[in-house]
Amino acid sequence: MLDNLDRRILRNLQSDPAxxxxxxxxxxxxxxxxxxxxxxKLRETGVLRGQQAVINxxxxxxxxxxxxxxxxxxxxxxxxxxxxEAARGIPEVIEIQTFLGRVDVRLSVIARDMAHYQQIYxxxxxxxxxxxDIEALMHVARIKSDEGLPL
Amino acid sequence: MNDLDExxxxxxxxxxxxxxxxxxxxxxxxxxxxxxxxxxxxRLQDSGVIAGRRLDLDREKLGFGVTVFLGIKLATRGRVSxxxxxxxxxxxxxxxxxxxxxxxxxxxxxxxxxxxxxxxRVLRRRVMTLPGVGDVEANVLLSEERRPGPLG
Numbered sequence: 001m002l003d004n005l006d007r008r009i010l011r012n013l014q015s016d017p018a019x020x021x022x023x024x025x026x027x028x029x030x031x032x033x034x035x036x037x038x039x040x041k042l043r044e045t046g047v048l049r050g051q052q053a054v055i056n057x058x059x060x061x062x063x064x065x066x067x068x069x070x071x072x073x074x075x076x077x078x079x080x081x082x083x084x085e086a087a088r089g090i091p092e093v094i095e096i097q098t099f100l101g102r103v104d105v106r107l108s109v110i111a112r113d114m115a116h117y118q119q120i121y122x123x124x125x126x127x128x129x130x131x132x133d134i135e136a137l138m139h140v141a142r143i144k145s146d147e148g149l150p151l
Numbered sequence: 152m153n154d155l156d157e158x159x160x161x162x163x164x165x166x167x168x169x170x171x172x173x174x175x176x177x178x179x180x181x182x183x184x185x186x187x188x189x190x191x192x193x194r195l196q197d198s199g200v201i202a203g204r205r206l207d208l209d210r211e212k213l214g215f216g217v218t219v220f221l222g223i224k225l226a227t228r229g230r231v232s233x234x235x236x237x238x239x240x241x242x243x244x245x246x247x248x249x250x251x252x253x254x255x256x257x258x259x260x261x262x263x264x265x266x267x268x269x270x271x272r273v274l275r276r277r278v279m280t281l282p283g284v285g286d287v288e289a290n291v292l293l294s295e296e297r298r299p300g301p302l303g
Binding site: 002010013014017018045046047048049050051052053054055056057059060062067084088091092093094095096097098099100101102103106110135136137138139140141142143144145146147148149150151 | 155163166167168169170171198199200201202203204205206207208209210212213215220222237240241244245246247248249250251252253254255256258259261263288289290291292293294295296297298300301302303
């Protein structure tokens with residue numbers, strides 16, 4: 001199980017994943033070798049899986065982001081599989097989530113502008129199989145996005 | 152910065168899978184020198200295309216078994232300050248992301264909790280007591296998949 005030091009290590013890494021081991025060690029008052037051993041153990045046990053770069057799609061010219069909340073026709077037994085498989089084929093879909101609730105699947109779609117979005121929506125999204133209903137939420141601003149866990 | 156060439160795209164794609172890859176290792180994969188690769192990564196960071204890094208933790212192993220997305224509509228009665236709402240909601244530790252959206256909801260929250268009982272506690276004690284909260288819709292996350300997007 002995790003002890004207090006493990007939690008402090010993960011909490012600090014969460015807030016600044018790019019920091020070096022010596023910097024992190026200084027901040028926590030732990031020697032580099034002890035810190036390295038702890039990090040190795042967190043990786044071995046699969047708690048710490050790695051780090052990923054986060055892309056700012058706006059900086060790449062994708063100014064529009066839309067969250068599409070999809071309800072599927074559940075009388076079709078393969079509705080989820082078929083829908084998700086086909087959604088993976090649309091390059092502008094950057095996230096696919098499935099839910100228990102009023103929404104079945106949510107797609108995050110990015111586009112360069114509204115004209116581009118309309119084109120993706122008509123030619124791509126509306127041709128996906130087994131859709132019963134779609135609602136769109138247009139993204140205005142990201143207020144908090146660290147996705148950190150309250151460790 | 153819209154002028155990404157093929158190498159930039161491949162670099163970005165590789166870094167979104169593993170941000171710890173060294174410029175040397177990436178360069179070898181792409182057939183670029185270490186310094187040339189480093190310069191490209193630096194340019195992607197400086198121009199803001201790479202916004203930062205995300206630590207990939209196994210939520211369940213850390214005891215966070217439930218993720219719920221909340222759609223929140225602010226009450227229209229008694230003018231609510233968006234700033235007050237945003238400040239208060241961002242301060243809740245279990246709230247991982249807050250997005251301001253247009254449509255049938257005003258805000259979309261990602262909430263993490265140990266289990267459904269823990270989620271209910273967060274919802275009742277922290278979310279429902281926020282200033283100006285009206286309608287709330289909850290959907291429990293079953294699976295999620297990040298896609299490479301137009302890079303892939």
